[in-house]
Amino acid sequence: MKDGLGEGRVDYLCMTRRWVIELMREGDKRADHLARFKKDGAYCRAWKDWDWRVVDFYFETEPTSKALEEPNYRAVLLRRVEQALKITIKGLGIAEVTWDVYG
DSSP: OBOSSSSOBOSEEETTTTEEEEEEETTTTHHHHHHTTSTTOHHHHHTTTOEEEEEEEESSSOOOTTGGGSTTEEEEEEEEETTEEEEEEEOTTSOOEEEEEEO
16 A cells, blocks of 8 residues: 555554554565554555554574564464474563464
8 A cells, every 4th residue: 555655555454443564574674564554654644643564584593582572563473383383472561472383
């Protein structure tokens, strides 16, 4: 979805809840993604007073502890364990949650 200012696109908008969600993987350009939502960032100006999250998917590596200090950042770790896919979600201010998915 375009930001309306010609400065970029977010991955998902939920208009009824006023949520903005940006997706990324393996920490690639994390600082750039987060900066867009900070004061004077392109997304902050476009969606002022909206709730937002940056969701970072990790298949090969782990998030740094510094990344996990950002309150609006969530790391989703996906690992193959025997015949299951282990999914773990981490973030500041939330309890770490893990599921094993079979199928």
